[in-house]
Amino acid sequence: INVTHELATRLLAAGTEPVSGQQLAEEFGVSRTAIWKHMKELEAMGYEIESVRKKGYRINNSPDSLEAFLVQAGLKTKKIGQRIEYLEQCASTQIVAHQLAQEGAPDGTAVISELQTEGRGRLMRKWDSAKGQGIWMSIILRPELPPHKSPQFTLVAAVAIVRAIQSVTGLDASIKWPNDILFGTKKATGILTELQSDADGIQALIIGIGVNVNQEREDFDAEVQDIATSLRLESGQPVNRRKLVQEILHCLEIYTDMYIEEGFAPLKELWEGHSATIGKAVRARMSRETLEGIAEGITEDGVLQLRTADGKVHGIYSADIELK
Ligand code: BTX
The missing domain is CATH 2.30.30.100 (SH3 type barrels.)
Known part of the structure; x- marks a missing residue:
């Protein structure tokens, strides 16, 4: 285990309540000097650590990073995101996830990258994935279902993401069939579901999720500036990416479980409730x-x-x- 990460997790969980160096030293079985050194390391990583006189340490601000241990601190799922592969940069999280799935990565594994140099949409279209400003993530699922059921996961994921956005930002997005999440006519999220299957059925589903979170208009590539939007542009304030990832993983688990246990009928109803397409x-x-x-x-x-x-x-x- 990485003591620096564990300490950050411990202090983040304590919230505004300072935790004494003595107590941390006891909990982690190290000296108080060692604790102090770890705090310096966290500061170098971009944490703002306050040492409150006679009371102890508290984290006032943590870096806006989607590192695995940060996403996992406070994650409410049993399966999805219990393993996270975090990357500073990659060509596409889909490519990394396909590789991991072939190597046997467990059901629910998530791949998250701060930057994609070759993010892709359907039909190999380009997906603009600015560094640190969105959620660029692929989830590996291994449902025991026949391959023809895989397109429905795109719709299930769309419901999960709309609900997660709602709960973290209060914003109501709508879904354009099959895979776009919109505000008005502008796209804030794309979903790309890919499949590894054989005669026995689905080996792995790779659900790629791209959410524009904190971009300003000029952060988007010129080609998409008129058709793209971000949660920040919609709400007028920056959005905590870590909370949103946690909530997306949580909602994905709720709704994929619902789909596997109860079939598509309840999801169809939820989906239609958020749809921008039906009746138009x-x-x-x-x-x-x-x-x-x-x-x-x-x-x-x-x-x-x-x-x-x-x-x-x-x-x-x-x-x-x-x-x-
Ligand atoms: P799509 O084919 O429906 O949409 C792609 C189209 O969307 C592009 O041709 C462009 O017009 C527009 N577009 C590109 N980038 C953006 C953006 N950032 N915001 C809004 N519109 C944009 C949608 O495909 C599926 C996208 C999935 C992306 C995720 S990110 C994590 C994972 N890794 C990866 O390479 N792809 C998925």
Whole structure:
């Protein structure tokens, strides 16, 4: 174990209440001088540590980092995020997660990176992933389900993320089928679900989640400045990324468990409650054709039902949806 990290976790848990050097020395089985040295190390890492006379140490401010031990301090899950692979930088957390999944990483493993140099969306589109300003994360799940159930996890993840954003920031986002989380028409979050499967079924689902958290408009690449937004831009204040990651992991666990135990029906209802698509006139661009019509709902399998002017209802499995 890393005593410096453990000390940070201990002091963060104590909140504004100082903990005496003597007590910490006893708890960790080291000298008071050693405790003092660890405090200096934490300061070098960007923590603001106050030493309150006669009372002890307290953390007034901690670095805005998503390091595993920080995310795990106060994490309410049993499974998701119990193992976290934290990286300062990588090409894409999806690539890292695929690799870890192949090496047998357990159900619920999360990969989190401060920066992605080749963040990607669907169809290998680029995902702008500015350093330290968003949540760039991939979750490995190993549900015992047939592969055709995997697209539903995108919808389940969308419900989880909208609810987590609601609980941490109070903001109400809406979901555009299948994988965008929006404020108005601007995108704050993208979800990319990928699959490793064989004849026995799903080996691993890799759920990639990109949340724009603290970007200002000029922090986005020029190509997306007009279509992207962040939680900070929406709420007018910076958002604590660590709390949001913890809440996303927590909600993901609640709603994926619900899906696995009760099926898609309760999730369908929650999803429709947050949907920006249902009941609207939309244009659906697919690889071979483009259809226009009214988005009537989603099926029990998460397939979008589009009614065209001739009255026909089309099942849409994969498309880019434009609200008209
Ligand atoms: P998508 O294909 O639905 O959306 C990609 C499109 O979104 C881009 O073509 C661009 O127009 C726009 N876009 C790019 N970056 C941003 C941004 N930061 N905010 C808003 N709009 C943007 C969506 O794909 C799925 C994205 C998943 C991203 C996560 S991050 C962690 C994981 N690792 C990884 O490489 N991808 C996933």
